[in-house]
Amino acid sequence: MNFLLAVFSQTGRSLVETWRSQLLSLMTITLSVLIFTFFYLVYNNALHVGNRLDNDLRLIVYLDDQPDAALQQEYRHKIEKFDKVERIEFVSKLEAYDRFKGQLNDSQDVLKDIPKDFLPSSIEIYPRRTLESLSRIKGFSEYLETLPGVLKVQYGREWVERFYSFIQLLRVVVFLSGSLLILTTTFMIGHSIRLTVFSRKKELELLRLVGASNSYIRVPFFLEGALLGLLGSIAGMASLYLLFRWIQAAFAGKAEGMFSFSFFDAPTVCMIIVLSILLCAGGSFVSIRKILSV
Structure with a gap:
């Protein structure tokens, strides 16, 4: 119990002391999640357009x-x-x-x-x-x-070939945006952890001298990355939902009968949030492990 209280206390203090870099990381994660989920939402809806086709x-x-x-x-x-x-x-x-x-x-x-x-x-x-x-x-x-x-x-040869090419293009864009999400979150989390470690370098050295284990030192940074992943993914999904609702309101009636777009279901939203948390927590863990092993 004392270990958990100490870990959460260290995590909170780290976030407060380096809030500028943490805010930048949070904004980057939010934007990356927004870009990826936007193209994934378009791709997901495009795949279901065929289900609403009739004689075409x-x-x-x-x-x-x-x-x-x-x-x-x-x-x-x-x-x-x-x-x-x-x-x-x-x-x-x-x-x-x-x-x-x-x-x-x-x-x-x-x-x-x-x-x-x-x-x-x-x-x-x-x-x-x-x-x-x-x-x-x-x-x-x-x-x-x-x-x-x-x-x-x-x-409908021409229509089918164009639609298939469009789907293939979207698939490439989703892959690239997913790669962008991985690279940016890993880089930003790693950068944020480095700044935190350097700002608390003397404190961490003192903890090692008094016998603090590597787990005690690493877990707060791991939680820090996971928390940023959670907040960033929620903010990104919320921004996407607001954008989706705005597009629905702006084009309501104009495309009625032609296309009917839908938002992600609850399991997909949860999956994206969990993956973002795991990605950020993993990036944080790898980064702090490399730093502390030096």
Whole structure:
């Protein structure tokens, strides 16, 4: 009990005596967490855009003839052999005609003298709406073109490729911002600990002379780093939430029906805070260990 009271007392006194450098470290951690979580939030929401797509994410396989039940089963087996899909729909010539007629609305008279079987039968394939499936759509299309009786495969090639490239770019940005978070927090925590150690150099030497253990000397600095990580991550997440709410309020109604962005769930927020604490505490531990071993 006395050990814990002494440790917390040492930590508090250290924070008070070096509050300028600690404030700078706290601001750096907050900004780093904000930058990382902002791009991660955009990336996380972009991954879920595919879940809200409708007919934009499908492959239409046009056939030279209408398949019977046995051939449909064979097509289904070959399609699912390449990749798992959400669903497969076979559209007959008459169903294609009815769809086309319904799209014409008031101009249906143009179909008066045209036979109802002039449109080809087709297979509509709805792939899983994940980044992995998006990355394989081009190969999926090329595979479908090799199936017997296939005339043409159609899908939103340009849209899918642009969306996938955007996701890949975001992934790189998230990685770089995460690396920035690690580097800046490690550097700032290490710098802050060095300043604290130098300001208390005589006191630490005296503690060693009277027999203080390395744990007694190191733990306050470890707690100092953990506390900065906690406060910095909470401040960063709070700033991100305020930014998120401002963007929601500023663009409310303008993108309604197109995109619906959401904030992190509670487990993700807790995970980010815990990781920040561990990162700062680890940086502090490594730094003080190097200094005291000299």
